[in-house]
Amino acid sequence: MSDGDEHPVNLVVDNSADEDDNDSALGRLSTTSIGSSILSFPEENGRTYHAYKAGRYPWPNDERMRIPKRSLPPNLKFEVDDLESDWTFSRPFTYIHSRMMLGSFSNWPKFINQCFANLEPGGYIELTELTFAPVFPSLSSPSTASSAPSSLLQWTAHLLSTSALLSRPMCPPFCFESLLESTGFVSIKSHHFSWPINGWPTDPKEKELGEWCLANFDRGLSGLSMALFTRAEGGLGWSRESTELFLVGVRKEIRDKRRKGFWEGKVLYAQKPWV
DSSP, X not given: OOOOOOOOOOOOBOTTOOOOOOOSGGGTSXXXXXXXXXXXXXXXXXXXXXXXXXXXXOSOOSTTTSOXXXXXXXXXXXXXXXXXXXXXXXXXXXXXXXXXXXXXXXXXHHHHHHHHHXXXXXXXXXXXXXXXXXXXXXXXXXXXXXXXXXHHHHXXXXXXXXXXXXXXXXXXXXXXXXXXXXXXXXXXXXXXXXXESSSOBSSHHHHHHHHHHHHXXXXXXXXXXXXXXXXXXXXXXXXXXXXXXXXXXXXXXXXXXXXXXEEEEEEEEEEOOOO
């Protein structure tokens, strides 16, 4: 196993701104037409969520969270299924890509094992995950610009604690490299990446990356938070209004260029042995 981890580059600050339920046919068959009940999305606090095994996945699926529709190639199809159930795909894959799934699975080892079992010999798995705890490498705290407690760090603590209570931790208690290796994967590679939380760097590429990251995070913040903060069972039990009011402070901090932080993540890929 090799590790290609890289440490964040030293960036110059831009100071120009201050600121198991198996009753569904989908669980038994490889594919079937989507019924109307699957498309009848339940609504909570003005957001819609998946209907299939409703309540398990805490992120919305409404227009604010979806990728814009584009024309699809004729050999592409989408299947709705629960990856935590036993997989029933009709043929093995040559490549499995998993992206930003922290907070989705209660049993990561089972998921990785099913990936391994459903890959052809020589096939590859790729995992891309982003941590939801910002890193501030400088000695100054993320709340340097204010003596008040950091809303961003409070938000992170709430997100991690509630996802753990729901048994879908956004900070899993294992190392992905070790999990892949123990499952049987070989040629394991990993690459560490860091995204500025906003456009604070002066380097043009890193500055643009931070601005895109801020735009994406700013838009998705409510969706990431609402279910975990408002649900009574496993969540904080807050009201929608209290949640949105709290997020005002979080948005203010992530937009403040004096807070020179990163979101960190990792890309891993590995191969199933030929024999």
